[in-house]
Amino acid sequence: GAVVSQHPSWVICKSGTSVKIECRSLDFQATTMFWYRQFPKQSLMLMATSNEGSKATYEQGVEKDKFLINHASLTLSTLTVTSAHPEDSSFYICSARGLGDGNQPQHFGDGTRLSIL
């Protein structure tokens, strides 16, 4: 149980392209989903927290207009990297937390490796 699917796994595209990443909870409902970024050999960095049906909460330093998050249903959240540039190249990982108290574990998708040329 608690499977999270993230798609695509790899994206290679030209600078200026917008990239959309999907995160789905397959066998549970997720009121809260999280988007992380991780650079090589560095820690996970939380970018934003999204709750179903409401606006995402972004961490300090993360541009809302650059990283658009939509959490339209209890099983799907999307992250769109708008006008991506080489410095946006990173490993993006989503996680989902089930219904109930905030002490439920987060379950992670497999991540999306984004390379901007």
Added chain:
Amino acid sequence: GQNIDQPTEMTATEGAIVQINCTYQTSGFNGLFWYQQHAGEAPTFLSYNVLDGLEEKGRFSSFLSRSKGYSYLLLKELQMKDSASYLCAVIDSNYQLIWGAGTKLIIKP
């Protein structure tokens, strides 16, 4: 501020036992997680502790002492596939998850 400390890197031998420590100072406490992350992959959930004591799950065990702000992850009968980073994360009073930087565990034959 909120802080989680764990060693940056540890080395152990295949078949041995290793203990990875985590100390935390957070505004409130609603539980502690351990995650495993292999290089280039996303983290996977290992354990959750909210009460003091030891939780055993196969070769892995996790211990918590709330009064000391301390937890450890114990890995027994180490296998080469256990080479990974181990992340400690604490839920604070606002149910925010505070992540440690992770401990890279290197297993040698």
